[in-house]
Amino acid sequence: MIENLIDIHNHLIPDFDDGPPDWKVTMEMLRQAASQGITDVFATSHFSEYIAPDLVKEYLWKFAELQQKIEEEGIPVRVHSGSELFYHPYIASSIADVPIATLGGRGQYVLMEFPMFQALEGFEDALFRLSMEDYIPIIAHPERYMAVVNDFEVLYRFIKFGGLLQINGGSILGHFGKDVQKTSLKILEQGLAHFVASDAHTYKKGRCFILRDVVYFLVDKIPLEYLEKLVRGNPQAIIAGERLEKVEAPLEVPRKGLLQKIKKSFRFLGKA
């Protein structure tokens, strides 16, 4: 089984976003991460369009305190800084010189999220500009966006314009409903994702650290080598400051074959 998992998307900084309300919950979450076989966790707090310098300062002193508390309590987990940025058209210029805007503060990987229930239009330009500035965008939980659930072509546009995909463990386990689960498995079956992460907000069931549970769930569904990359190999490249290879986006969404169409109409006729 795969050991030493690396979890690139989580909310750990207390009293900062919709993650843990206090240090007690944060530390319980980290103990849980360790029990899931996770050795490295990125603390990717939410940030919106304007990244206020005061918020960055607050994040940084709380992050330093987090590292100190982990050492004091002897929890075998390393933490890395980061953020989950809400998409806006000028994201590339707004993150320049913001140390926590990239994962591990390395100036490379940018974790970004999009609106859950809106049409996703016009993001190609922003992704392209990020690539021009040498950033590598990571699209957080694309399987949860209704626009993707309804139309896989949106997903292919993310990929075509340089986005790497990060799937949530909870989506794979069905915590966000059948449609989201189906979409996440379809993405994995096509080998389009680079990462699976917990996106933990608490230690309570539903939004907690679940990476090992996901590994058990996926082990007989996708090739082991790919599974290893999703939860260890690719995240390790972020820590090492290496650039990951992109996947090729399919040219178009596979349409239903003629045979399937015929079978479907026979089923329909049978019901009549």
Ligand SMILES: [Fe+2]
């Ligand atoms: Fe998140």
